[in-house]
Amino acid sequence: MTISKAELNQHKLVAVESLADPIRRRWSPRAFADQPVTPAEIHSFLSAAQWAPSSSNEQPWIFLVGVKGTPTWDSLFASLVAANQSWAVNAAVLILGLARTRTASGRTNHYALYDLGQAVSQLSLQATALGLSVHQMGGFDRDSARHAFSLTEDHLLGAVIALGHQAEPSALNDEKYLERELAPRSRKPLAEIALTSLDTPLGLPDTL
Numbered sequence: 001m002t003i004s005k006a007e008l009n010q011h012k013l014v015a016v017e018s019l020a021d022p023i024r025r026r027w028s029p030r031a032f033a034d035q036p037v038t039p040a041e042i043h044s045f046l047s048a049a050q051w052a053p054s055s056s057n058e059q060p061w062i063f064l065v066g067v068k069g070t071p072t073w074d075s076l077f078a079s080l081v082a083a084n085q086s087w088a089v090n091a092a093v094l095i096l097g098l099a100r101t102r103t104a105s106g107r108t109n110h111y112a113l114y115d116l117g118q119a120v121s122q123l124s125l126q127a128t129a130l131g132l133s134v135h136q137m138g139g140f141d142r143d144s145a146r147h148a149f150s151l152t153e154d155h156l157l158g159a160v161i162a163l164g165h166q167a168e169p170s171a172l173n174d175e176k177y178l179e180r181e182l183a184p185r186s187r188k189p190l191a192e193i194a195l196t197s198l199d200t201p202l203g204l205p206d207t208l
């Protein structure tokens with residue numbers, strides 16, 4: 001079966017029409033085009049992360065940003081597990097999100113990872129608004145990344161983020177990944193995640 005990128009993105013669109021456009025359109029493709037991202041685009045999605053809320057405004061996030069062709073991209077790519085390398089090789093940008101667990105005054109920041117996740121969410125949605133695609137990866141060798149960037153025990157590692165222009169799904173030459181690219185998206189029903197107590201759903205319908 002051949003399906004175009006445009007048709008696929010239409011299938012992946014979240015059906016809830018009241019959602020903000022980038023939330024509806026964001027999904028995690030594996031087919032990335034060998035096409036650069038502009039400095040203005042990089043500035044834009046990192047600014048979105050910069051303006052995320054954080055506990056006590058500590059802003060515990062650090063983004064190690066690797067543009068393809070630079071040593072940072074190479075080190076991040078080398079840390080990925082082989083399965084992720086097979087498709088992330090075309091990503092124009094690889095980013096490792098870090099969370100500093102120590103506050104400016106030396107206390108432990110229990111919200112560091114929470115805040116990093118929130119900043120990455122904003123980054124992802126801004127990238128989507130720019131017409132770019134984002135795919136986060138937990139599948140990487142943390143020791144390799146720690147070593148490559150001389151990270152300390154005060155740095156929590158989030159995920160490696162592949163970012164770039166989406167390619168046509170036919171660009172994926174591994175049958176398994178093509179199948180996943182075309183698969184319908186799924187989520188738990190709201191009745192399972194929106195509760196008034198652990199055994200009582202709030203009672204929202206899944207569609208309005």
Ligand SMILES: Cc1cc2nc3c(=O)[nH]c(=O)nc-3n(C[C@H](O)[C@H](O)[C@H](O)COP(=O)(O)O)c2cc1C
Pocket residue numbers: 026027028029084135136137138139140159185
């Ligand atoms: C923290 C995190 C780690 C992930 N790790 C991987 C990974 O190693 N490889 C991969 O192909 N996808 C990975 N994903 C992508 C998820 O599988 C994907 O976000 C999820 O299936 C929901 O699909 P959607 O993003 O298209 O809505 C990861 C996502 C997150 C947020």
